[in-house]
Amino acid sequence: MSETNGNTVYDLMGGAPTIRRLVEAFYPKVQAHPLLGPLFPEDIHPVMDKQYLFLTQFFGGPQLYSDQYGHPMMRARHMPFLITRERADAWLGCMSEAMGEIGMPDDLKRFLLERLQGPAYHFINTPDED
Template identity: 45%
Template sequence: MKEIRRGTLQEQTFYEQVGGEDTFRRLVHHFYRGVAEDPLLRPMYPEEDLGPAEERLTLFLIQYWGGPTTYSDNRGHPRLRMRHAPFAVDRAAHDAWLRHMRAAVDELGLSAEHEETLWRYLTYAAASMVNTPDPE
């Protein structure tokens, strides 16, 4: 048996480990099915069709996790907080977003380790988008 020298194999990105583009398309598609029916979140998407928003989030997550850089190639730097600034994102919106994303993550059937890694990022991202205090 031929020995493989240390450092000759490239590690797979998270994107590759979880199944690549198909996995992220399934995640985001399931997420937006929930958003479409959510009275709190749906008004934050001014486009009649959620398709463009779904595509943007899909491409962003693909790029973030080590896939192709199509998102930045088309839209430049993500600037997530700036892009969300026009919308009042309070704790209720945060919770609704995570509720739909949790259901979408659960549909993927990832390994516990991959699910934990993805969920840790998604909860961080959701918290960082909050830009409006809760009503007193």
């Protein structure tokens, strides 16, 4: 799968409604995950709103995140949290489950997860614990 006919990934995945559904399916999984849940505040809604803005921009939609918060600088924003490979894998796993839950086609799901691996692993800032 690739971007075709001038369509962005954002367009191919269904734009704002799909990203909103994805974020809403994703964060309950994150909150329930034993490695990820403790990293997030009890009131997850501000985090969900930022994720919606970021994913919209990341997948080629409007620059919503940058318009509101400036350059994403996501690695720097994640530095206060201990991000291990195990946590990055868990994050990707929750995202995969959320994509399945909203009925995303398998080829699109694989493509998006491949795209998200780069940032997920780039945020790693500490080795896994033994």
